[in-house]
Amino acid sequence: MHIEKNISLKPYNTFNIDVKAKYFVEVNDLSELKELLDDKxxxxxxRLIIGGGSNILFTKDFDGIVIKLNNSEIEKFNETDEEIFIKVDAGVEWDSFVKFCVDNGLRGVENLSLIPGNVGAVPIQNIGAYGVEVKDIIESVNIVLLSDLGEKTYSNNECNxxxxxxxxxxxxxxxxxxxxVLFKLSKxxxxxxxxxxxxxxxxxxxESKITIEEVREAxxxxxxxxxxxxxxxxxxGSFxxxxxxxxxxxxxxANIYKDLKGFPESNSDIKIxxxxxIEKCGLKGKRIGDVGxxxxxxxxxxxYGDTSGNKILEFSKMIQKEVKNRFEIDLINEVNIL
Ligand SMILES: Cc1cc2nc3c(=O)[nH]c(=O)nc-3n(C[C@H](O)[C@H](O)[C@H](O)COP(=O)(O)OP(=O)(O)OC[C@H]3O[C@@H](n4cnc5c(N)ncnc54)[C@H](O)[C@@H]3O)c2cc1C
Known part of the structure; x- marks a missing residue:
């Protein structure tokens, strides 16, 4: 385990923001992680745990230790003719796990192809795409608590x-x-x-002839x-x-905008x-300097180039304001702002 000082985080976030971490370390397994967390x-x-850095916007240097988890095991359990449980380490790249499932005829995850990042982050925001959310295949999530280094397992239900x-x-x-994360996949x-x-x-x-390989490809x-x-x-991705x-x-x-589509969330709520x-506010394609x-x-x-996290944040607030003024709707950030 090699702890580096004053390291640029530009290669570690997909926004390519050039901020520095006071300390940066890559850990390869649970024992290294615990050793580090316990280091006087x-x-x-x-502390900041980082995966692929694809859901983070850095607006300033990180005054602490950034920990990149690189554990990489994939373990199969309790396989039957119908289903299989697979425990996947947090450091495994998400899309390589999706490919592994599709290549092995394991179903349910193919719609989540090509989402960047690592397995450790997927339960946090319950990633979703193309009509599927990762909660549909998560059995449980294994964590270490920062307070006492205790190991705990959260069942799907407990993950809320x-x-x-x-x-x-x-x-x-x-x-x-x-x-x-322990996943349950169907055959x-x-x-x-x-x-x-x-x-x-x-x-x-x-439809009955379409394979999961074809769905992944699509x-x-x-x-x-x-x-x-x-x-x-x-x-x-989505900001x-x-x-x-x-x-x-x-x-x-919907009375005003005939092209508005809604997706029922409950009896009384609709997701739009x-x-x-943003498009209706005329902002699609809008660019200010290197942000757009x-x-x-x-x-x-x-x-588009070498902008700062603060300029992106400012730009995102301009979008929120325009949407609020026009529609009386608050847009909430999906990206983690740091
Ligand atoms: C082009 C593009 C397309 C995208 N498409 C989608 C999409 O379709 N659907 C979707 O849901 N998301 C999408 N995303 C967002 C992003 O890929 C996901 O949220 C992804 O799961 C983030 O993984 P990561 O490893 O990069 O997390 P990071 O950005 O590294 O971290 C995200 C957050 O999780 C925390 N974290 C990460 N790993 C751990 C860990 N092991 N333990 C504790 N905390 C941790 C970090 O501290 C941070 O707060 C997209 C992003 C991009 C760039």
């Missing part, structure tokens, strides 16, 4: 998963390290084509067609969550597209 020299330092939300963003915020579930671009992709094809093609590749243009509004407010808006709201709204996906804020 660093015990009073602020919601839309881009979980116990890890609320009661447990800043109190834990996720070390591994027979049918594919999920609820999300309309995916349905359109397979238009005319017999998701990858659709995503690469409309989302900027962080290796080329800095971004962190805001899709807002959930009351049915009354939705009906009022934050990207649609992506031209193909209004929900993604991009760093």
């Amino acid at each position: 020299n660093y015990i009073s330092e602020k 998963f919601g839309y881009r939300n979980s116990i890890f963003k609320n009661e447990l915020k800043d109190k834990f390290v996720i070390t591994s 027979s579930n049918s594919i999920n084509l609820d999300y309309s671009p995916l349905k359109n992709y397979f238009y005319g094809k017999n 998701v990858i093609q659709i995503r690469t067609g409309k989302l900027p590749d962080p290796k080329i243009i800095g971004n962190a 805001f969550k899709n807002p959930i509004i009351s049915k009354n407010q939705f009906d009022d808006l 597209s934050a990207g649609w709201l 709204v992506h031209e193909k996906q209004a929900l993604v804020i991009v760093n």
Whole structure:
């Protein structure tokens, strides 16, 4: 374990923001992690656990220790003809796990293809895409508590998963390290084509003949067609969550805007597209200096060059203000601002 000082975090966040960490260390397994967390020299330092850095916006240097978890085991349990449990270390790259499942005929995760980042982060905001949320396949989450280094397992139910939300963003915020996740995958579930671009992709094809490899391929093609590749243009995916509004407010808006789409969240609440709201404000493709709204996906804020986290934050607040003025709707950040 090699603790470095005064390190640039630019290679460790997909927005490509050049801030520094007072200390930076990569740990390879649970015992190294515990040794580090218990080290008297660093015990009073602020800690930040980082995976792929694809859901973080740094607005200043990090005055503490940044810990990158690189544990990488994948272990199978209790396999039957119908299902399998797989324990995956937090440091495993998420999409390599998705590929592993698809290659092995394990179903339920193919719609979540190509989401950047590592397995350790996926339960935190309950990642979702193309009609699937990761909570649908999580059995339990293993953590180490920062307070006493105790190991605990949270069952799916105890994780309080919601839309881009979980116990890890609320009661447990800043109190834990996720070390591994136990997934339950089916060998027979049918594919999920609820999300309309995916349905359109397979238009005319017999659904029962579509394989999970084809679904993964379709998701990858659709995503690469409309989302900027962080290796080329800095971004962190959706900057805001899709807002959930009351049915009354939705009906009022739908009377004015005939193209407004809603997705029922409960009997009284409807989720609408934050990207649609931003586009209606005329902000799709808007650019100020090196910060902009992506031209193909209004929900993604991009760093075209060498901008600062503060400029991106300022730009995001301008978007929030415009949406609020026009629609009386608050956009909530999906990205973690640090
Ligand atoms: C191009 C692009 C597309 C995206 N598409 C989607 C999408 O379709 N759906 C979606 O839900 N998200 C999407 N995202 C967002 C992002 O990829 C996910 O949120 C991802 O799960 C973040 O993983 P990460 O390892 O990069 O987390 P990081 O950004 O490194 O960390 C995110 C947060 O989790 C904490 N954290 C990370 N690992 C641990 C750990 N092991 N223990 C404790 N805390 C930890 C960090 O401290 C931080 O607060 C996208 C991002 C990009 C850049």
